[in-house]
Amino acid sequence: ESITDSSLFLVSSVGKFVSNVLFKQRTDNYICRPVYxxxxxxxxxxxxxxICIKSFLRIMKNPVAYLLVFxxxxxxxxxxxxxxxxxxxxxxxxxxxxxxxxxxLEMNIEASNYDNIRIVIADAKESNETQIKQIQQFIDxxxxxxxxxxxxxxxITPIAVEAYRxxxxxxxxxxxxxxxxxxxxxxxxxxxxGRIAGEYASAFxxxxxxxxxxxxxxxxxxxxxxxxxxxxxxxxxxxxxxxVVGNWRREIAKKEVSQLEDFNDIDxxxxxxxxxxxxxxxxxxxxxxxxxxxxxxxGVDAAFGKxxxxxxxxxxxxxxxxxxxxxxDQVIRVAMKILNKEQTDKKYILNTAVVEKNTARTLLLQxxxxxxYQNRIEQQKRNxxxxxxxxxxxxxxxxxxxxLLA
Ligand code: FRU
Numbered sequence: 001e002s003i004t005d006s007s008l009f010l011v012s013s014v015g016k017f018v019s020n021v022l023f024k025q026r027t028d029n030y031i032c033r034p035v036y037x038x039x040x041x042x043x044x045x046x047x048x049x050x051i052c053i054k055s056f057l058r059i060m061k062n063p064v065a066y067l068l069v070f071x072x073x074x075x076x077x078x079x080x081x082x083x084x085x086x087x088x089x090x091x092x093x094x095x096x097x098x099x100x101x102x103x104x105l106e107m108n109i110e111a112s113n114y115d116n117i118r119i120v121i122a123d124a125k126e127s128n129e130t131q132i133k134q135i136q137q138f139i140d141x142x143x144x145x146x147x148x149x150x151x152x153x154x155x156i157t158p159i160a161v162e163a164y165r166x167x168x169x170x171x172x173x174x175x176x177x178x179x180x181x182x183x184x185x186x187x188x189x190x191x192x193x194g195r196i197a198g199e200y201a202s203a204f205x206x207x208x209x210x211x212x213x214x215x216x217x218x219x220x221x222x223x224x225x226x227x228x229x230x231x232x233x234x235x236x237x238x239x240x241x242x243x244v245v246g247n248w249r250r251e252i253a254k255k256e257v258s259q260l261e262d263f264n265d266i267d268x269x270x271x272x273x274x275x276x277x278x279x280x281x282x283x284x285x286x287x288x289x290x291x292x293x294x295x296x297x298x299g300v301d302a303a304f305g306k307x308x309x310x311x312x313x314x315x316x317x318x319x320x321x322x323x324x325x326x327x328x329d330q331v332i333r334v335a336m337k338i339l340n341k342e343q344t345d346k347k348y349i350l351n352t353a354v355v356e357k358n359t360a361r362t363l364l365l366q367x368x369x370x371x372x373y374q375n376r377i378e379q380q381k382r383n384x385x386x387x388x389x390x391x392x393x394x395x396x397x398x399x400x401x402x403x404l405l406a
Contacts, residue, residue, distance in 0.1 A: 064405045085118040088335050089143040091135050093151035093175065095123040097248070097275065098308035099301050099326060100149075103174075106328030109374050112381070114336060126247075128155035135159045139166055145335045149174045152219040169338045173331050176221040184334050186327040186348045190225035190300075193322045193352050197226070197298055198233020200320065200354060201268055204296050210240045212257065214271035214280050216248040222324075223248075226272045226300060242266070246276040253279035263287060266295055274299030274309030274321050281317060300324050302355040304367030313360035321360070325350040 060066075090107075094100060104121075111119055120143070124131030131151050136159060138146050146168045150156035157177040164170040169183045176185065201211070213230070216223035242260060246253030253276035257269075263284050271277035277299030285292045302309045302321040309321040327350055337344050355363065 062405075064402055068402045083116065085116050086144040086339050087141070088117050088119050088145045088147065088332070089138040089141070090119060090121045090147040091124065091131055091138065091149070092121060093124050093131060093149050094126045094248075095121075098305040099273065099275075099303040099324075102303045102305050102308070103326035103328040105371070105374060106326055107332055108328075109370070109377070110329040110332040112374075112377050114332075117332075117336070117339070124151055126151055128152055131156055132159045135163060139163050139168060143168060145169045145171065145338055147171045147173055147331055147335065148177075150177055150220075151175070152217065153178050153221050154219060169335075171331055171334055171338075173327055174222070180346075183338065184344050184346060184348065186331045186334060186350070188324040188327070188350045188352055190222040190324070191229040193300055193324060194226040194229020194231075195233035196229075196352065196354065197270060197300070197322050198230040199235065200233075200322075201230075201270060201296070201298060202233070202235035205234075205236050205239065205267055207236060208238045208240065209236060209267040210242065210265045212242045212244060212260070212266050212269045212280065214244045214246045214253050214257065214269065214276045216246065216272040216276070218245060220248075223272050230270060240265075244280070246271065246279060248273055248276065250275040250279035253277075254283045258283035258286070263291055266291075268296040268298065270298045272300055273324075274301045274303070274312055274318060275307070277309075277318055277321075278307075278312055298322075302360070302363070304364065304370075310355065310360045310364050310367065313355055313357060314364050316357065319356070321355045323351075323353045323355055325352075 088111075092100065095104075107119065111117060120138075122131075122134035122138070124134060128151050132155070135146070135148065135156075139159075139162065146163050148156065148160050148163075148170065150160065150172065153176055157179050160170060160172065160177045161179050161181045164181045164183065172182045172185045172187075174187045176187070205211075213227065215227065218224070244253065244256045244260070246256055253271065257280040266284070269277060269280045269284075271280055277297050281292055281295075281297050284295065297318045299309055299312070299318050299321045302313065302323040303326070304310050309318065312318045313321050327348070330348055330350065334344055334348060353359075
C-alpha cells in the first residue's frame with residue numbers, strides 16, 4: 001500500500017505543486033481561473049487513481065480473482081487462434097449424378113487435411129443461365145479461389161474469363177472453356193479416352209459393324225472429344241454409326257435408344273459415360289432381353305458408388321469402362337497451392353485406364369475402404385466439434401461462477 005500511496009503522490013504532486021505555488025503566489029481567492037481548473041483537475045485524477053488502485057488491491061486479495069484473470073487470458077488466447085478461413089467457391093454444372101458425387105467425396109477427403117478453408121458449392125442444375133448468375137455472385141463476393149465445372153463450354157466462357165480478369169484465381173475442372181484465360185485446368189483427357197475406347201472396340205468388331213454411339217451434351221467439350229477420339233481410334237473403316245444424344249443422363253439415353261427402329265444390327269454400344277451405357281442396355285433389354293448378351297457395351301467414367309460404372313462392370317452389365325478420374329482431390333491441392341502463393345502448372349491432365357471385370361472388382365474394394373475412411377474422419381470431426389462446444393459451455397459457466405464469487 002505504501003508503494004501505491006507513493007505512486008499516487010507522484011502522479012498528482014506535479015499538478016499540485018503547480019497549482020499551489022502559482023495559486024498562492026498570484027491570488028488568494030481564485031482569480032486565476034485556469035490555475036483553479038488545473039488544481040481541481042489534478043485532485044480529481046488523484047482521487048480516481050486512488051480508488052482504482054485501492055479496489056484492484058482489494059480484489060487481488062481474493063484468490064478467485066486470480067482465476068478470473070486467468071480465464072480472461074484464456075479467452076483472449078482462443079480468440080487469436082481462430083482466423084477467417086479462405087473461401088473456395090465451386091460452381092458445379094450439376095450435382096445429382098454418381099460421378100459428381102464421387103468428385104465431391106474426393107474433394108472433401110482432401111479438404112479435411114486443411115482447417116483454413118471453407119468450400120462453398122453452387123449447383124447450376126444443368127442450366128447455363130443459372131451457372132452464369134452463380135459465378136457472378138462468387139465474383140461479387142470476391143471469393144479467394146473459384147473452381148468451375150462448366151455446363152456448356154461456349155456459354156460459360158465469358159463469365160469464367162471475367163472472373164479471371166478481375167483477379168480471382170480460377171480453376172477449370174472436367175469440362176473445358178473456349179479460352180486460355182484461367183489459372184489452371186484439372187481433368188482427364190477425353191480425346192485420349194475416346195481413342196483408347198475406339199481401339200478397344202476395333203478388336204471386337206467385324207467388318208461393316210454397327211455401333212450405337214450415345215452422346216453426352218453435344219456442346220460440352222468431353223462429348224466432342226470422346227467422339228473425335230473414338231472415330232480416330234477405330235481401326236475398322238466401314239463401320240455404320242447410329243447417333244443418339246443422351247445429354248449425360250441415364251433416363252434420356254434409355255428413352256432415345258428405345259426410339260431406335262431396329263436393334264438387331266447393333267454390335268456395340270459406345271456411350272460417353274457409364275450411366276448412359278446402362279440406360280441404353282436397359283432400353284434394348286426391355287425390347288429383347290436375349291439381345292443384350294450379344295452386344296458389347298462400353299462406357300466412360302468407371303466411378304465408384306451405387307449404380308455407377310465400377311459396379312456395373314464388376315457385375316457384367318458393361319463389358320468395359322474407361323477411367324475418367326474426377327480430379328476432386330487434385331483440384332483442392334491446386335487451390336491450396338494458389339492460396340499458399342506457390343507456382344502452379346497451367347494444366348493437370350489425369351490418367352486413364354481400361355477397366356474390365358477383374359480390375360473393377362479390385363477398385364470397388366478399394367473405394368469401399370475409401371468411403372469407410374472418410375466416414376471415420378467425418379465422425380471424428382463431429383466428435384471434436386462436440387468436445388469444443390462442451391469446452392466453451394464450461395468456459396462460460398466458469399465465468400459466471402467466478403463473477404458471482406468475486
Ligand atoms: C457427370 C458427367 C460424367 C462425365 C462428365 C463429363 O456429370 O456426365 O459422367 O464423364 O460429366 O463432363
